[in-house]
Amino acid sequence: MYRVNEAGSTLIESCRKIATNGVASAAANVDAQAQFPESSIRSLADAGLLGLTLPREVGGHEQTPGAFAAIVEELAQSCASTAMIYVMHITATQAIAASSTLGGKNELLAEIAAGRHLTTLAFSERGSRSQFWAPVSRLDEASHGNFVTSAHKSWVTSASHADSYVSSAQKPGAESPLESVIYLVDRKADGVQVEAGFDGLGLRGNDSTPVTLKDVAVPADRLLTELGAGAPMMLEVVLPWFVVGTAAMANGLCRAAVAATSGHLSAGRFEHDASALRDLPNLRARLAQMSVRTEQSRALLAHTAQAMEQPNEMTPLFVLQSRLAAIQAATDVTDLAMKACGGAAFSKHLGIERLFRDARAGWVMAPTADHLQEFIGRALTGLPLF
Ligand SMILES: Cc1cc2nc3c(=O)[nH]c(=O)nc-3n(C[C@H](O)[C@H](O)[C@H](O)COP(=O)(O)OP(=O)(O)OC[C@H]3O[C@@H](n4cnc5c(N)ncnc54)[C@H](O)[C@@H]3O)c2cc1C
Incomplete structure (x- = not known):
């Protein structure tokens, strides 16, 4: 259905095998226990699928949106929680790859492609609810051109398991929430607090938990966009x-x-x-x-x-x-x-x-x-x- 090249077809076939074996057999338990599908995500990482869309020069497969769609479709037929975690990872990865401001970008992308780094999106906030394009949190200027921020992120898929969050805030001194900036936070940074676990109606293995950022330092080289270009x-x-x-x-x-x-x-x-x-x-x-x-x-x-x-x-x-x-x-x-x-x-x-x-x-x-x-x-x- 989705147009893919030969390398893409091989990756889809390998994903299909992972999905119909390990991912499918873990799915009922992932749902019943609201358990993060660790072994399923590990299998995807080991198969090189965390770097599906990244450039070859960092070890990725440089695959297209069509290949991404086909792979997610395979996963979702077996375990939608696994599919959603993967979707958030690839989407956040694309933001990192598109950045012209992030320091150490290629080293981070290489870690992702090697299956050693899981990432996700932290856009939704308690104050702006589903209107993710209008963050209420703000970056404030700190010393030496760096920044600091506090935020109530209301839903972060893979909250306790991702290595980093691609997050959003208003730029310092913004006159409208649309004057935003995207930045990267390490899950283990000082001031990052993952709240209570996720117990939803569906996608129960997602770990889509609230995360509080309290006075978290955002060095200038962790910005993914220019100020105001979020x-x-x-x-x-x-x-x-x-x-x-x-x-x-x-x-x-x-x-x-x-x-x-x-x-x-x-x-x-x-x-x-x-x-x-x-x-x-x-x-x-x-x-x-x-x-x-x-x-x-x-x-x-x-x-x-x-x-x-x-x-x-x-x-x-x-x-x-x-x-x-x-x-x-x-x-x-x-x-x-x-x-x-x-x-x-x-x-x-x-x-x-x-x-x-x-x-x-x-x-x-x-x-x-x-x-x-x-x-x-x-x-x-x-x-x-x-
Ligand atoms: C399983 C799951 C995983 C998620 N993972 C992530 C994640 O990884 N990262 C992340 O950032 N967010 C994530 N989210 C959050 C998601 O994107 C939404 O922000 C969240 O579901 C909004 O819930 P709410 O109660 O705040 O919605 P509300 O904003 O309170 O919406 C309530 C109702 O009002 C309607 N509404 C709101 N605004 C308007 C409008 N302008 N016009 C018309 N109708 C409107 C909505 O459609 C909805 O029907 C996740 C959500 C779920 C369910």
């Missing part, structure tokens, strides 16, 4: 990669729901009249709808991934549309799967109720479905996004 990096680098990753995660959940439903409808029997679940036209109709929504969303994402490789003025619109289509498809398709498979889906043995819960997370992650509709509507009527 919003362009958020919109031009972070958003498109986050969209590809989260849309692919939604598509993977849809594919898993279609497969589980089709298997159950084909195998389920009514003994009293020797018929099967698949003999019921209403159940077949639900499955057909599920399949169409899934493939529509995948096709739009494949188109968007290609548009990101050769951008034109429509690319930002396709980016926004593909995330909206995917998160709506995932909530609708997993809901249809619950209805098509009845009590068997409601109980845990088909794994459909986990897909249903995991799919809900995509909807509330920023940009949420509400934000996306608003942004798309504004773009289509010639209004600025903010």
